[in-house]
Structure formats: structure tokens, C-alpha cells
Amino acid sequence: MKMKTKLLFLTLGLGLTFMLSCTKYPPQSERLLEDLAIITQYDTKIDFNNYKTYSIAASIIKITSKDTITLTPSESAKFINQIETNMNNRGFTKVAPTESPDFGIQVVYYQNTYVYAYYGGYWGYDWYGYYYPYYPVYYSSYSAGLANIELVDLKVFQPGSSTRYLRWNAYIRGLLTGSHSDAELLHTIDQAFVQTPQLKTSAQ
Amino acid sequence: MKKIFSLLFIFFVTLTALKAQEPTLPGFQPASYYTFYWNTAFPMGDFNDWVSQPSPAGFGFSGRYFLQKGLAAGFDFGWHRVSKIYDDETFTIPDKGLAITAENYRFTWMIPFQAVVAYHMIPEKTISPYVSLGIGGDYMEHRLMIQEYDIYETFWDFSLTPEVGFLARFGAFSEWGAQIGFNYKWTTNRIELYQTKSEHLQMLNLKVGISYLIR
Numbered sequence: 001m002k003m004k005t006k007l008l009f010l011t012l013g014l015g016l017t018f019m020l021s022c023t024k025y026p027p028q029s030e031r032l033l034e035d036l037a038i039i040t041q042y043d044t045k046i047d048f049n050n051y052k053t054y055s056i057a058a059s060i061i062k063i064t065s066k067d068t069i070t071l072t073p074s075e076s077a078k079f080i081n082q083i084e085t086n087m088n089n090r091g092f093t094k095v096a097p098t099e100s101p102d103f104g105i106q107v108v109y110y111q112n113t114y115v116y117a118y119y120g121g122y123w124g125y126d127w128y129g130y131y132y133p134y135y136p137v138y139y140s141s142y143s144a145g146l147a148n149i150e151l152v153d154l155k156v157f158q159p160g161s162s163t164r165y166l167r168w169n170a171y172i173r174g175l176l177t178g179s180h181s182d183a184e185l186l187h188t189i190d191q192a193f194v195q196t197p198q199l200k201t202s203a204q
Numbered sequence: 205m206k207k208i209f210s211l212l213f214i215f216f217v218t219l220t221a222l223k224a225q226e227p228t229l230p231g232f233q234p235a236s237y238y239t240f241y242w243n244t245a246f247p248m249g250d251f252n253d254w255v256s257q258p259s260p261a262g263f264g265f266s267g268r269y270f271l272q273k274g275l276a277a278g279f280d281f282g283w284h285r286v287s288k289i290y291d292d293e294t295f296t297i298p299d300k301g302l303a304i305t306a307e308n309y310r311f312t313w314m315i316p317f318q319a320v321v322a323y324h325m326i327p328e329k330t331i332s333p334y335v336s337l338g339i340g341g342d343y344m345e346h347r348l349m350i351q352e353y354d355i356y357e358t359f360w361d362f363s364l365t366p367e368v369g370f371l372a373r374f375g376a377f378s379e380w381g382a383q384i385g386f387n388y389k390w391t392t393n394r395i396e397l398y399q400t401k402s403e404h405l406q407m408l409n410l411k412v413g414i415s416y417l418i419r
Contacts, residue, residue, distance in 0.1 A: 037306035037351050044301040173351075195294050195303035 036174035036184070038191045043167045048201050051155065053093050055101035056080060060147075064111045071109075079107065082186045083149060086193040090200040103167070104152040111145055111176070145175030149192065151199075168199055231376045233327040234417035236269040236278075239383045241413025245284050250402030254346070254395055255310050259286040264411070268322055276322045280338055286407075287311030295350055295398060309349040312395075316342045318365060331372045338365035338387070344405075346395045361393035361405075371415060379418070385411040 060076040062069050073080075083105060084094060095101050149172075153165040170192035175185070193199065243262030247255050264282025271277055287309065294305045318340030324332045342363055347356040369385030387409050395402040 035307045037304065039304045039306075039351070040302070042301040044299065191305050195296070195305055198301070 035177065036172075036180065036188065038188050038195065039171040039173070040192050040196045041169060042196055042198055043165075046153075046167055048167075048199055051092070051102040051153075051201055053095045053099070053101045054087055054103040054105055054151075055095055055097045055099075056084060056087075056105040057107070060107045060109050062109045062111060076107070078182060078186065079147075079189065082189045083107070086190060090193065092201055100154070102153070102155050104154050106150050106152070108148045108150070109146070109175075110148070145173065145177070147172040147175060149189070168196060170196075231328040231330060231373075232419060233270060233273065234419060236267065236276075237371065237381075237383075237415050237417040238265070238267045239413040239415040240265050241282075241383065241385075241411040243282060243284055244410045245286050246408040246410075247286055248406040248408060249404075250395070251286075251312075251405040251407055254400060254402055255286040255288045255312060257286075257288045259284070261285040261287070262409075264316070264413075266320065266413075268320065270324075270327065274324045274327050276320075276324060276327075276334075278320045278322070279318065280320050280340075281315070281317040283313070283315055284409075285311060285313040304350055304353070306351055310347070311349075312344055312346045314342045314344040314393075316340065316363065316389075318363065324371070330376055331370055333370040334368070336367045336369075336385075338363070338367065338389075340365075342391055342393060344391075344393050346397055348397050348400075355397055357395075357397055359393050361391045363389055363391040363393075365389045365409075369411070373417065379416060381415045381417060383411070383413045383415045385409075385413075387411070 058073040058076065058080060060071045060079065062071055087105070088094065092103070097104075149170040150166055151168040153167045156165050170189075172185075172188045172192065241264050242260070243264055244258055244260045245262055246258045262282060262284030264280060264284075266278060266280040268276040268278035288311070290308050290310065292305055293308055294303055295308070296303045318338035320336050320338045322334050322336035324334040326332055340363055342361050343358065344361065345356055345358045347354060349355075365387045367385050367387035369383060369387075371381055371383045373381035389407050389409060391405050393405040395405070
């Protein structure tokens with residue numbers, strides 16, 4: 001093969017290689033969906049100073065693609081305690097569910113790929129019964145584990161009504177990607193509070 | 205900026221001195237030449253704040269036509285992309301009460317197109333150094349990806365690109381050669397994404413290409 005022909009092929013080969021690499025999105029952009037992320041949203045129309053007490057479900061609800069189970073209090077303790085610590089640090093007081101708490105907190109852990117599941121929660125209502133005072137963060141799918149911490153307003157709860165008012169929630173996602181130590185997972189709970197400085201009360 | 209022009213000036217003076225000393229060798233001045241090149245971009249200034257790492261993801265095609273001895277005019281266009289993944293950062297949208305802490309991907313891809321005037325100091329020689337100035341524009345798309353959130357904006361701009369480099373033929377009479385160029389690019393492009401505000405994006409580019417010469 002002549003030198004000129006070789007060079008021509010070389011040029012065409014290089015050109016083709018570069019053209020194929022000419023994609024809009026850089027490599028690894030899909031991996032963002034699988035990394036650990038903390039996403040929070042609160043109701044900007046309420047004043048948290050009007051709330052003082054909360055009660056928290058002692059167990060985490062775990063939803064897989066096959067079923068819904070409730071983890072035991074001992075399995076859930078580390079994470080529930082971390083939420084309690086943060087709530088207490090923000091000025092809220094934990095009370096028993098029978099003492100008419102202002103907020104109810106529940107943690108749901110999704111292990112399935114898609115989150116379109118119906119579940120019955122600790123506070124006795126289902127996903128579709130919530131009223132979001134804001135536009136909830138929308139996800140089309142999850143592929144690597146998601147925990148959702150929900151803060152429900154029980155002060156405005158009307159007995160007999162299926163509507164619940166969600167004032168704050170935190171999504172922690174990417175829990176099944178790679179390996180995360182307990183310290184890292186507990187840090188994500190702290191971070192959820194850190195990035196919501198509005199969630200605090202001075203009510204006595 | 206001053207440093208770059210000083211370097212360009214020193215380069216030009218050195219090459220002119222070399223030209224005066226070089227003995228006459230056989231060769232030819234091409235009527236024109238075309239180069240397909242691979243480009244590595246080094247974002248500078250505000251652009252470096254946006255994506256703080258060089259990117260070899262780029263290519264381009266250029267052509268130059270000799271108008272008279274040493275003086276050439278032509279074109280240059282291509283495709284470049286700079287990108288980087290940043291570790292956990294917190295992004296907030298206060299009016300929606302929303303906050304996200306996650307890794308984020310920032311990238312800009314661009315389509316540059318320029319008219320070029322070049323001066324080759326010894327166009328008939330095997331190694332032919334040149335200085336050039338490109339004047340034209342870019343189409344740039346800036347993107348910020350946080351989880352499934354994909355925020356972007358696009359801008360057209362005006363750009364100036366002074367460049368130094370050389371064309372090295374693979375033999376005194378070869379129609380094939382390599383071109384290596386190094387340029388500084390100034391644009392009127394800007395980034396106004398989320399909390400990033402950058403103006404007059406600038407970058408350095410290293411071009412390595414294969415050239416075809418026409419007699």
C-alpha cells in the first residue's frame with residue numbers, strides 16, 4: 001500500500017473516531033442518577049415557629065419490588081435516632097403519638113427500581129392521600145435505593161379526611177450504589193437538615 | 205493577556221531571525237493546504253471556574269489558501285467539549301424551598317467557525333512556522349447536570365484567536381504533513397447558569413493535525 005493511501009486511511013480513521021466521540025453528553029453523565037444525593041423540599045408558606053412537638057414512627061417501612069415490610073425498631077434505631085437528634089437540635093420536642101404532636105415523621109425506604117408503589121403508612125394513610133402544599137420533587141425512576149423522610153402536619157389534620165399536609169420531606173438516594181458506611185448514611189440525614197435551615201422552631 | 209501577546213511577539217521575532225539564517229533547501233510553496241486536527245482545550249479565567257480541567261475532546265477542519273508568498277487566508281471550524289464532574293455541592297431554589305446536595309456535571313460543547321489570515325515565514329520549507337489570526341464566532345451550549353436535572357443555555361458569540369504553529373511536511377516534496385498549532389481564544393460568550401455568571405470566555409487550544417497540501 002502506498003504511503004499516500006495509508007495516510008488517507010489514517011485520516012479517515014481518525015476522522016471517524018472523532019466523529020463518533022462527538023456526543024453532546026460527556027461520558028459518565030448517566031452515573032449521576034446512581035450517586036448518593038440528598039434532596040429536600042419544604043413548604044415555603046408556613047412558619048415552623050408555629051410548631052413545637054413531633055412524634056416519629058419507630059420503624060422504617062421498606063418497599064421492595066415484591067412486598068412491603070416494616071423493619072423492626074432495633075433495625076431502624078440508628079437512623080430514627082439520628083432524625084430525632086436533628087429535630088431536637090432544631091428546637092422541637094418529641095412526644096408520644098397520643099399527646100397530639102404537631103408533626104408526624106415517617107421514614108420509607110424503597111428498594112425497588114420504580115417508585116409507583118402504594119403503601120400504607122404509620123400515620124394511617126396512603127401516598128395518594130397526601131396534599132403537597134408545594135410541587136413535590138418528581139422522579140421518573142430510581143435504580144439504587146431511596147429513603148424518604150416525611151414531615152406531616154398533624155395540626156391541620158381533620159379526622160375522617162384522607163388529606164394530609166406534607167411540610168418537609170427529604171429524599172436520600174443512591175443508597176444501593178457502591179458501599180456506604182453507617183457514618184456516611186447518618187451524615188446524609190444530617191445534611192438533609194443542614195440544607196433546610198428553615199426547619200427550626202423557637203416555640204416553647 | 206499581555207503575557208500571551210508578549211509570547212507571540214517573541215515567537216514571531218525568533219522565527220524571523222531563524223528564517224534569515226536558514227540555507228536554501230529544495231521544496232515548494234503549496235497553493236493551499238487542508239488540515240484535520242485533534243484539539244485539546246484549556247479553559248481560562250471564568251471559564252476555568254466553570255470547568256477547571258483541560259479536555260482533549262475536540263476536533264476541527266481547516267483550510268488555507270496562499271494569496272501570495274507566505275500570506276494565506278482560509279477557514280477553520282470544529283467541535284470541542286470541556287467537562288468535569290464536581291463532588292458534592294448544595295444547590296438551592298429558595299422560592300420552591302428546594303435544596304439538592306449531590307455530585308454535578310458541568311460541561312460546555314461548542315462549534316467554532318472562523319475566517320483565518322495566516323503568515324507562513326518560510327512556506328517553501330519542510331518546516332514552515334506561521335502566525336495567524338482567526339476571526340469568527342462560536343455556538344456554545346453550557347449544561348449543568350444535577351441528578352436528573354439538566355439545566356442548559358445556548359449562546360452565539362464573536363471570537364478572536366491569535367495562533368502560532370508550524371506545518372511540517374513529511375518530506376521536501378511530500379503532499380502530506382502535520383500541523384501543530386497553539387492558540388489563545390477570546391470570545392464574547394458567557395455563562396449565566398444557576399449561580400454561575402461568567403463573561404468573555406477564554407481558552408487556550410493545542411491543535412495537532414494531519415495536513416494535505418495542494419501544489
